[in-house]
Amino acid sequence: MKKIINLSVLILGVAFVSGQTKEDSIQFNRISTEILNNGKGYNELKELTKNIGNRLSGSQAYEESVKWAAQKLKDAGADKVWLQEVMIPVWERGKESLHIKTSNGSWKSLKMLSLGNSEGTGGKDVSGEIIMVKSLEEYDRLPAEKVKNKIVFFNYPFNQGHVQTFIAYREAGAYRRTAASLTAKKGGKFAVIRSLSSAFDDVPHTGNMRYDDNVSKVPAVTIGNTSADELEALLKNQKVTAKLNSNCGMRGEKLSHSVIGEITGKKDQNVIVVGGHLDSWDVGEGAHDDGAGIVQSIEVLRTFKKLGIQNNHTIRAVCFANEENGTKGGKQYGKTAKDHNEKHLFAIESDAGGYAPRGISLEMDNTKRDQIKSWVNLFLPYGVYNFEGKYSGSDIAPLHEMGVPSAELVPDPQRYFDIHHTSEDTFEKVNRRELLLGSSVMTQLIYMIDKNW
């Protein structure tokens, strides 16, 4: 396309702006112009993903990312940077393989990942016949004797029909979380789930699972959509045997750290938090999940400093430890805030991918919510229109439980579950402008809250 378009019509006009709103509108523009032109988040994300890579809690890479984040917060001009101690669970994957044998008698390897926090087979082959269910309801109806000593294939597909992919993720998430214990309760040997994936490929998506108390901890593994389709087709007309060999499991706890940097409030030291999580799953590079949120949060501090915006309150960027398999960083942060009697005014997290922002989800009382929604005309030129969500991030949930008004950046959700928790969540999947716009919107929101609260 090559048409020439009228400049003015593309900028959604703010029709009747008061002097105050005009000042804010100018500040919004300064912020976005600075970040789109000079933002460092994209290059920082490249460092984090390419020099350090994935960084599961407990790994050496995570410890490297702690040092890296502290340095980046200093570079951004934070007045104070520190590490917050937190005990984190250690889960290790180790070597793993899944094979299937069909009626022709030959074994075939499937691409697979053990789910996070799952126990393995202890390096031994565990095999059995596969039975398939398409839903939890179908599984509930199966008598235990049909499951005993079998491998259960939970073949629930990600529902592409939802416009909001997080709804499809939530629906399919029930399988990831519960498959192992459901299998154990009926005497099955291990569980295989179809990945929580919107992609049409064979990439397995890992993610957190949990064991019910007093139930045998059988392994849970996941396979990509293509393998799941093939397995489903095979099971229509023959018996299929699966053989799992894996070494994953929990390895106790370890002392580690969240990383915090702040610029001190000029009026008081009440705290505004912006954050993401520094850890990632142990595949890919943790680029969208959640390297994006980390570099966006650091960019907020840098931009306040660079533009010389005088912040009334303390603005703190928090790089939380261990979101993926324990949320211990968020819990510790909340506990410390309480212990130290710190007053938190507001917290926002970016943990839904580094895509072009569309909204801000608000978990707070209606008065504050309505106030933020009244700023919509300031945000519209930046593509931010949706303030209807009522959730915030998992790392800041402990703050919210203490009464802190909380929020989450809402980026476009269409591409996230193609690559979420996979080897494909790499730097190359992140677009510079989309990532930087997310930083810009969080900076703009914090500017407004700092000024008005």
Place this chain on the structure above:
Amino acid sequence: MKKIINLSVLILGVAFVSGQTKEDSIQFNRISTEILNNGKGYNELKELTKNIGNRLSGSQAYEESVKWAAQKLKDAGADKVWLQEVMIPVWERGKESLHIKTSNGSWKSLKMLSLGNSEGTGGKDVSGEIIMVKSLEEYDRLPAEKVKNKIVFFNYPFNQGHVQTFIAYREAGAYRRTAASLTAKKGGKFAVIRSLSSAFDDVPHTGNMRYDDNVSKVPAVTIGNTSADELEALLKNQKVTAKLNSNCGMRGEKLSHSVIGEITGKKDQNVIVVGGHLDSWDVGEGAHDDGAGIVQSIEVLRTFKKLGIQNNHTIRAVCFANEENGTKGGKQYGKTAKDHNEKHLFAIESDAGGYAPRGISLEMDNTKRDQIKSWVNLFLPYGVYNFEGKYSGSDIAPLHEMGVPSAELVPDPQRYFDIHHTSEDTFEKVNRRELLLGSSVMTQLIYMIDKNW
């Protein structure tokens, strides 16, 4: 991120729906569910881009795409499919190279593309010293004797600071269109422009240029951002010579075709048009520009048929010929509509990339505009909130000039100018869900217009 979120809050509620609105809301949901689950556009785009590839007007590939599009319209269930004759200009690139020589005396090859419609050097080397300007204003101030026999490097950068990338494109577009004639008017040998590109890479972006009347037709070529940066740095402290050898040029006209398919109106044969352009530049695969618009338009017809929506008026999908370097397809379509006295109710084009839709730009009188804007709550759950644009597509401009209310799909603009008119505009850059959502929004809008107009 792994949090569980409340399902209901993600769906932007339509607060007080009338019975009528509820019926429409259900129809909107049927449309999007059908397309997201069963849409064929993504696989069709794969066929078009991978089996045929780029398809400049006049090329054999374009003729193949004509046959392909006619077949796809038939497959979609069109009641009638035909080819519309149109005379199109033929421009061919041929072999081309650009070298620079610095003070150390060795020649270095730069990645480059001649601009579309540019004349070449006729296969001969044309060389001279490069002079650089950063803006048209700077060029205007240069006396002709400083330009005479020189190569002019128009080094105007794409302004990353604009949130709306189309504004930056428009600003930089002036250089692409005018550089050659401006250079010729002061006796320069040829023009080199920095590409209209939001990417930080060395990929040159071609695109249309034009010659002023009565001015010598000197060549215009473009280089990627990295090469432009390097050249800029070199020119700071030394003389640089450039040498161009190219064979491009206009090769007269040729009879070709636009492709049209329609489903006949049940009440009358007044026409609603949905379209994109079938041609592309001669690099990459023309995936976002505008294979996306083609498969989205075909999907609209398929969806009406598949869901059995009884359309009052005739709905016509038009695959326009020659948008990129002549818009002859759009002009011919408008002329034929006039000659045949066809009444057109509405026309919409998709030609801004196959990204997640954000809005619909409306070029029509205020009564109709306000009516469409009153449907905003129906569109919000699909991420479509922006009805403020006042332009439509270049292929349907002739219809608009005849008084037809016109529109364009407004997708997210952040990634488009990374790959627009380049070797990088490939199928892999298109996301299935984003592409299909664009088809869904156009189908929803056409459903409303068909019902209410």
